[in-house]
Amino acid sequence: MPDSNSIALSGKTLRSSKQRQSILDILTQQHAHLSAEEIYQSVKLLHPSISLGTVYRNLEILTEIGAVYRASFADGKARYEMASPGHHHHLVCLKCGNIEDIMECPMAKDIESFMENRDFQPLRHYFEIYGHCAKCKQK
């Protein structure tokens, strides 16, 4: 049961750093689904000496404390975004690669009642739709 006042991570007390703050700023501002590499490129503009390792380390921590949401996609790369209060899913365009959020959750109705009949306790789930977005549809 995490305490919202003193954020701790497996016994550790988190400190702040300019690098971590910048990563959060970028995720907040760009409001997008960014790969670690993309975040790295963006933070490098502010902190030219930052390393990819630091980006990964911070994304790991931020994901663990629930500030950031990590989603893995079919291309094997993870994307990160600020954790939003209501969870959501994704529309991924196979042509331009754009990722759009959808708030509809399939866990809602029939699946949920179906789960009750199964002897399985769902904790989290992922739902991603791949296809062609409005722009790429017509081509």
Add this chain to the structure above:
Amino acid sequence: MPDSNSIALSGKTLRSSKQRQSILDILTQQHAHLSAEEIYQSVKLLHPSISLGTVYRNLEILTEIGAVYRASFADGKARYEMASPGHHHHLVCLKCGNIEDIMECPMAKDIESFMENRDFQPLRHYFEIYGHCAKCKQK
């Protein structure tokens, strides 16, 4: 539009090989979600000199021609299984790692009608539920 008699892959005409046949046999018999490494270990019992590269190459080809279905999971590893006529989704146990198929598809009802209102053409989708299976639930 692929021709079911002469299976071709981007201009190539496929030949058969004992290795490829063994991979298909294993996927058919074990009827499970196997990682490339697990498949490799199984095939090695029949073909001790087979290489992991060959396993990957065949899985790639078999996936392309639609004989095998590849799913990527949150741990970053892909799992392979024989392509079944009706597509399905997965229940993944976070404790024992067991993966169970579920035939229920969230694309069915409300999501599908919702997609019609969006300017997005869905082509494929993934839905995976992570949690604790019957066995691991009680601990």
Add this chain to the structure above:
DNA sequence: ATCGCTGCAAATCATTTGCAGCAGC
């Protein structure tokens, strides 16, 4: 005789980690 397939090893790609110094608290 083609040309796809194989084993092997080296190459990639995403991500993780060990280490010594630096920086918040």
Add this chain to the structure above:
DNA sequence: GCTGCTGCAAATGATTTGCAGCGAT
């Protein structure tokens, strides 16, 4: 000053690829 955080570089793990020889059609 303690200890978390950083840059750097090397390590890891999954997957891909170049190459020369083998094997199926």
